[in-house]
Amino acid sequence: MDFVEVANNEKLDYLDLLLTADEQKDMILKYLYRGKMFALYDHDLKAVSVITKEDDEIFEIKNIAVVPKYYKLGYGTKIMEHILNFYKDLGSVIYVGTGSSKQTLSFYTKCEFTYSHVVKNFFIDNYNLPIFEEGKQLIDMIYLKRNL
Numbered sequence: 541m542d543f544v545e546v547a548n549n550e551k552l553d554y555l556d557l558l559l560t561a562d563e564q565k566d567m568i569l570k571y572l573y574r575g576k577m578f579a580l581y582d583h584d585l586k587a588v589s590v591i592t593k594e595d596d597e598i599f600e601i602k603n604i605a606v607v608p609k610y611y612k613l614g615y616g617t618k619i620m621e622h623i624l625n626f627y628k629d630l631g632s633v634i635y636v637g638t639g640s641s642k643q644t645l646s647f648y649t650k651c652e653f654t655y656s657h658v659v660k661n662f663f664i665d666n667y668n669l670p671i672f673e674e675g676k677q678l679i680d681m682i683y684l685k686r687n688l
């Protein structure tokens with residue numbers, strides 16, 4: 541299993557996968573180049589993630605996506621472990637913002653993230669089209685956090 545840091549000029553090669561976690565390209569472009577991007581390869585590509593520095597010792601996972609045919613095989617957990625390990629000496633807290641779908645919330649809970657705060661109407665205010673997950677429209681962004 542290999543974790544590679546993706547160079548800026550290669551980041552858009554992963555756009556289709558990034559769009560599975562964040563449906564609007566212009567929203568991805570807001571963080572893609574100020575963030576650090578990791579890709580997990582296990583023979584072929586399994587997962588990607590983009591992490592930004594938001595403040596002194598404060599980081600945020602902006603995007604984490606596993607190749608859909610490899611869901612539920614532990615690759616999300618593996619790339620998360622890599623991120624937590626990479627940032628543990630660089631920061632104190634890492635955040636992640638997500639919709640309220642059960643699948644993603646249970647993934648982050650399993651990774652020991654806990655509730656931080658809510659940004660009301662984030663998905664309505666920032667996305668051109670309504671986003672649905674598990675048949676429910678996403679409205680508020682729920683922020684979770686974990687100590688590093």
Ligand SMILES: CC(C)(COP(=O)(O)OP(=O)(O)OC[C@H]1O[C@@H](n2cnc3c(N)ncnc32)[C@H](O)[C@@H]1OP(=O)(O)O)[C@@H](O)C(=O)NCCC(=O)NCCS
Nearest residue numbers: 560561604605606611612613614615616617643646647650
């Ligand atoms: C969320 C995501 C990253 C999880 O990756 P994954 O490799 O499938 O997750 P793992 O196999 O490591 O699962 C770890 C835990 O997460 C939870 N989980 C993962 N997928 C789940 C699902 N479909 N339903 C319920 N719980 C789920 C479970 O608690 C699981 O533990 P378990 O296997 O012991 O039950 C992946 O489903 C994904 O890429 N989703 C689309 C993009 C997205 O929504 N990204 C997050 C928002 S930025």
